[in-house]
Every structure is written in C-alpha cells, then in structure tokens.
Amino acid sequence: MRDIWRWSVLMPALLLAMPVLVVFTSLFTPQPDIWLHLRQTVLADYVINSLLLATGTGIGALLLGTSSAWLISQYQFIGRRYVQWMLLLPLAVPAYIIAYTYTGMLDFSGPLQTALRSQFGWHYGDYWFPEIRSLGGAIIMLSLVLYPYVYMLARTAFREQSASLLEASRTLSLSPRRHFWQVALPLARPAILTGTALAMMEAFADYGTVQYFGIATFTTGIFRTWFGMGNQVAAAQLAAMLTSFVLLLLVLERWSRRKIRYYHQGQQHQAPMLRTVSKTRQLLLLLLCLLPVCLGFVIPAAQLISWALSNYQVTLNQQFAQLVWNSFSLAAIAAGISVMLALLFAYAKRLRQDAVVQTPVRVAALGYAVPGTVIAIGVMLPLAWLDGRIDLLAEQWFGTRTGLVFSGSVFALLLAYSVRFLAVSLHSVEAGLERIKPSMDNAARSLGCTPLQVLKKVHVPLLSGSVFSALLLVFVDVLKELPATLILRPFNFNTLAVRTYELASDERLADSALPALAIVLVSLLPVILLARSVDVASKGKN
Template structure:
C-alpha cells in the first residue's frame, strides 16, 4: 500500500457512511455463516439420515442440468442472430429475450395445467385415441427433469445476450486468416469462434446456474427436494432457525464454489483485439429452405418459453377475470407496486452513494467493501432472508426489553415484522443490478467536471444531485426499472419476511397455484409478466446500439 493510503482520513464521512451501509447490507449473509459455530446436532443427524443427500444431489443436478441446457440453447440462438441475415431477424432478436419476463414459478404452474392428466394435452390424446389411464406413457412434468426444462426455458437469455455480444464483436480478420490457411467454416467455429466466446458463454451459464440454485417456487411446486425447499422446511416445519441458517450457509458455499470454478475456467485465458476500429464479420444472407429452418430454430424457445404459457394464462384469465378483478386484486397490485418502488428507490439511492463514494475516495478498502456487497445478487434470496429474520428478530427482542424496562411499553416487531426487513433484503439482493448501471453512467462523466464544481464551492452531495444525476438520467432510470421488476418477481424472500396480512402478486399467485387453483392464479401471474416485459424492451434497445469500437461490414 502506498504511503498516501496510510495517511488517509479514515473518519471521512464518505468512508464511514459507505462502510456502515455495506456492513448493514452484508450483515444478514455474515450472520448466516456465523450460525455454523452454533451446532444443532440433533437436527443435523435427522437431516443426514433422511433428506440431506437429496438436497445436495438434486440441487447439483438441477444447477448443472440448467447450465448445460442454457449453453446449448443460448449459444445456438446467439450464433443464428449474430452471424446470419434472414427475414424476420430484427423481430426475432428481441422476441428471443421475452422469456426473461416470465418467472420460472409461473411457467411451472402453466405447464402443469397444460400437461397434467386432466390438462388439455392428455385429455386430447385420450379422446383422440380412445385411451384410458394406464394405456399410455406420458412424462411427468412435476419432476426434476421437468424443473430443469422449466428453468432453462426462462434463463437461456443470460447466455444468449453475452454470447451474441461476443460473436458480434469478433473482428472479420479472424475469419479471413482462417480462410487463407484453408480452415473449414466448421473448424473455424470450434477452434476459433467458440474458444474466443467461451468466457462470455460460461459467465452466462454461471448466472443461470445461480438462479437455479436460488429457485424456490418451481422446485417446491414440482415436489423436488433442494436446498431452498429444505431451508423452508427446517425453518417452518422443524422450527429451527439456526439449522435453517446453516443449510443456507451450505447453499451459499455451493454458489461461491460455482463462482470460483467460473473464474478458474477463464483466469489463464487472455484474448486481445487491436485497439483501432475493427470491422465485424458481415452476416451471411440465407436463402431458400435455410431461412425457414433458422427461423424455426429461433422461434421454438420463444414459443415454449413465452408465447404458449401466455396464451394459456390468457385463456384461464378470460374465464376468471370477472371474479378476480375485485378490491383484493387492486390491493395486491398496489402492495406490489409501492413495495417494489420503495425498494428500487432505496437500492438505486445506495448505489448512487456507493458509486460516487468510490469516485471521491478511489482507495482499495472502499473498492473492496463495495465490491463484496455487490455480490449479493449471487446469494439466493432465501439465504439473505433467513439472515435478516434472525438478526432483526434479535434486534426487536433487545429493543422491546429496553422499552419495557425503561418505559413499561412494548413497541412490537418494528424491524422484523414490518416492511423494513423486506426493503433491507431487496436492497442487499439487487444492489448489484443498480450498481452496474450507475457505475456505467458515472464512468462517462469526466473527473474535471467534479473539479470545476468544487472550485465553484459545491459540496459533494450537491455535485451528485445537481450535476451527475441529471447527466446520467438514463442510467438511473434503467437501474430503477430493473430493480423494480426484480423485486416484483421475487418470491422466497417475500414469503419469509412479509408482514402479517400483507400479500403481493407473486405470493398470491404462488398460494393459489399451491392450492391447485391454477385458473385463479392466472390474473396475478399475467400482471407480473406484463410488467416484466419492460426491462426486456430496455435490454433490446441497449443491445441494438452499435458498439463505439467497431463497425459492421454491409
């Protein structure tokens, strides 16, 4: 460390504020890991002899199964869109992203209604071929393979987006060199293109696998025992919060191991392109039957991941909307809206303060603690919720003891029994989403603008509020929108921490589907999906912007 860092004013309000904010956001996850020092021998003996092996095996199969499927689907779609020109390509490049708007637990409910014994598909088969129960085999959608397929259908855009960018940014000179050396197109694909895109593809797969580890709604509805369902059972069934926290710590360890493996897979990879503007590979124009097959290939994931589920939800909603559109539904809509809005404003405000604090104090300690807290997106919502519930419950007990001793008054569950707990967990979980957008916007503002503003007597907060925020308005609005939609779709954390008699659209859809009232669950599910389309449109607009460092051959 350089000498100037030793003389840094560690009591600087920005440093103290950032350190305190980061500690509060990280406290739930820290507490989850601290719980391992409080052994729960009897509970763990019971788990070990009964379900622990199922939790581990099923979670690993689920995550790696999703990883393989999203790599195949996302890479193939990215290659088709990035390297081929065909009729309908412009429309398909944003349609492919639509499954991102569909939460996995909603698509699980939809396909259960479609493919179950009493669903339209099996009913049609029995009526058409005069079959009876037991006369035919039909795969069970409510199974581990079914959960892998459901999650893959909505998570492949992670790989698609990163792989498409990687394919598009590869310079044309690579293909020209391969042709001059007599390398066939297929060998060029496997020996040059895919190795260059491998870091992006693996990063997309790692993100999808982390989402698979964190999923609760799909696996719970399908009856698949994973860590997330085990955490809920241990907490609510066995009534042991410490053991649930220890299971959460084990789940988080798997996620951390996944991040380490992803890093190790690319740490020795060093690919560099020339600094000057590079010509991109021109897209190959397809004709004849090739156009149909590429279109068909691109439409299949969109159809099964978005169009078919939405059509089924619309069909169900058309039969029940007259009963569902009542005061209860509008209350659910309002609860979901203002909760997501408060969480988005809180997360983006913290991201602004943390990002600007890093800009004002570019020292390693601040960079490190903000970077660690930004990893919250990799931690499952269930884990953060368990840590928050334990820590805030302890805080409430101490506060009530204090007020009863001093004022003979019980203030109740101010922290753990209110929306404060949810806002804390949402801010910790989705801070990284906001930070990415804010850091990107702030990096475009030249540091000399800060110097000029300070020379005119403006204080740091004034500079941030009056200069930086207006200049990066697009980044701030994008961050607000992305966090808003993520909070709206979040299920496990909301299930654990919601106050009594407080429901959201996600919780209501989950409860109705769990009661096998799939038709009644359609309207709240459609409301979530409709709002979820907004960030998809935003992502499409951002991906359509040409790269400032490259140009396209026409």
C-alpha cells in the first residue's frame, strides 16, 4: 500500500463519501418520540407526495422527451435544424425559477386571470381556474424543464437505429406505426429510461418548487425537522429514507440497462432517411415541437425579462453586484476543485486498474444521485461536531474560542458541491481521457518523450476541451444549486439562487426576476455547448 496513487485517491474519495455515510449512520441513533409524531402527522404525506412528484415528473418528461425525439429523428420539416437544439433550452431554467414565473403569470392577481376577469366581468369565486400551486402544478413545472434529459438520449437512440431495421419490418408486413411500437421504441427503451430516471432523481431532489407551492415532501420535511423542530438526527434519518428511494431508482435504472451494450452490435449501418410530408403537416410538426420549447423556456424567459425591465432601476444596484460576485466566485472555486478531483480520479483509474482505486471513485461519484438537501445534512453534522471539538480544545489549551471553523465557513459549501457535482466533472474528464488511447502514450514515448513531455505535448492539448466543458458544467450547476446552499451558506452570505428564493418567498416575484434571469442567462452557456455537439453529431449522420 505504498502506492501513492492509491492513497491520493482513497483519502479524498473517503472525504467525499462521508456525507452520505453520516446520513445513513444516523439510523443507528433511534429517535422514537419524533418518529411517532412524524408517523402520526406528516410522514405519509412526505412519502406519497415525493413518490407522486417523481413518478408524475418521470411520466411527463418521458412523454414530452420521447415524442419530440421521435418527430425530430424521423421527419423532415421546416425549421427542424433549429428546433432540434432549441428543444434543449429548458435545461437552462432551474425548476424553482419556472415555478415562480408561472405562479406570477397564473395567480389570482396575475395578468391572465386579471384579463379574464376584466373581459368577462367575473369576480373572485365566480369562476374556476386551475391552481398552479399544487402537486399537479409542480409536476408540470418539473416536466417542462426536465424533459430534455429524455429528449437528448432518446433522439440519439432513435438516430442510431439502422435504416434497414425499418425496412426489415416492412418486408415482414409491419406498417411504420407498428414498427415504432414493436421495434423502435423497445430498442430505445434503455436510453429513454435512463433519461426518465435522471428526471425523477431531480424531482426527488427538488426543494425550491415544492417549498414554494407548499407541498409536503421529503425535502421540505427535512428542512422542517432540522430547523423547525431542531432535531438534526431525525432530519438525517428522513434524508436517509429519501436517499434510499433515489438509490432504488438508480438500481432499477442500471437493471433496465443491463443489455444495452448488446443493442449496439457495431454493425455497419445507415441512419434512416428523414420522412418527407406535406407542407401543412410540416407546419403541424414544427408547432408540436415548438410547444415544449415555448412553455419550458420562451414564455418564462420573456416574463422574467419583462419583470426585470420593469424594475431594474431599483434592483440593479450595489447589492446585486455583490450577489453576482459571491455566486460567480463560489461557483468558480467549486468548479476548479471539482475538476482537479476529477483529473486526479480519472488518471488514477487509468493508471491503476484495480478495485482499490476503482471502487472508491465509483462510490464518490454516486453523489450526483443524492439530493442536495441530504448532502447538506451529511456535511453539516460531522463538521459541526468537529468544530465543537476544536472550539473546546482551543479553549482548554489556549484560552480562546475558535467558533465554527468549518461548518460556518465556505469550506462546508465547497465540500457539499464537490460531493454533489464530482460525477459531472468526472464524466466529462473521463470521456476526454478515453479518447487518448494508451497506444498514443506509447507512440510518444517511443518517439523520445519523457512521461512529463507526454503529458504536456499529448494529454494537455487533447484534454483541454473536456476540462473546459467540465468547468463550465460544474460552474453552472453550482450557480443553480439551491437547498444545499441555503443550509450551508455562511451567515450573511447570499448568492443569486438564495436571493431569488428569498424574494420569491416574500412574494416579491418581480424583484426576484433579475437574479433569476442572471442564473438563466449563465445557464444557457453549457446548453449552447450541448446544442453544438448535437448539431455536429447530426451533420455527421444526416
């Protein structure tokens, strides 16, 4: 065990795995009183609402994502080239922001209902209008911004199906419609389910939307138990329950994918020709595909812009600049740490192909599935304990008190972000590293390069692209992250996401528009990056 790679992986991996382990070890400290109370009152709500929210969002994202992916992958219509990347735009809108925006538009005092009342002379109670602040409303909001996960994966899966499969179906006297149900859909199923599982994990993790809509779920329950009832262990136990649901989902998803590698047999194949239809039908297809784009991005973004324009003289001030500075510097530091860890882990995996290195890396990368609320609890508990110890020792030995060295500082936030987003940066860096074949290293060495020169002349130039996209992805994810930031931020330290949440909670929706818009605009950057890769891929295939 004197291998430096093993130690340099094991230590940080253990640190990153700690929060989840802490959350689960809380189960060994039973809290019978509070659980009796929870069982008698809200626990059933937490379980049912969380499951309904995740399932409903999964179904919504599945329907929107799969249908748009099928239309884009099969039909030629006007504007298809643009719509196929525009369908990714809702990824830039965090769920809580779309929820605030639609609430502002559809509430009793919102423009739509006001217009209806003045048009028809109705008054309060005269008419029925769907209540946006409901479980159904939350499901719609989440589906609208999470369907791109399904869309992206399903679109690739459909395009990768060989044209001869459709022809084979037809010579076996199947109509194209039956081919969709009997061949195309079953073949794309693993990809579609992976996208759906991602959307469901996000739904389980959501805090901002359900808190604002007043729906009792696990995430709001964890907040309530921690801050409202002051029982941190019981909060951690709730967090462990929520994590178990998510991990179960993860296992189901892995299981559904068990045969995926056999579905691509590396047969030479031709992507199917796009079907041509009449002009009227093309227009219909265009409108169908634009619908999720408008609902999930264009309308909320337009509302945010109009709010922000209406009051930017008041809101665009010194305080806003401070918010931007806080958010950006925090996100940049977190991105830097996350990518450095990813590089370390990716190289260790490449150089040491054994379980001692592979397993901890894989465990550490599970953090992306764990809701931010859970990670925050898992970071807070041990750090608060550690701070208490340090404080005590310092008082005994030096006669001074140190206060909250770790749990009250940015350190706690950075640790939580590293746990949550390691998988994002690791995925990107590993994909880049995979392209550098070991034979390239050998070639460079045989041409007279030292290992350091190989790194400089071969790896750095080839990896820089993936490192950059890893930085960008983590940066944006940190910027959007709400619940962990809310729990762990140092006293009086505000970010764009937290300020948006606070203003919206105070029903100052118009004032929250400026920070929200800032988040959406920056979040567009990785979406554009993604859209470009979609474009390149489709150019190669069409």
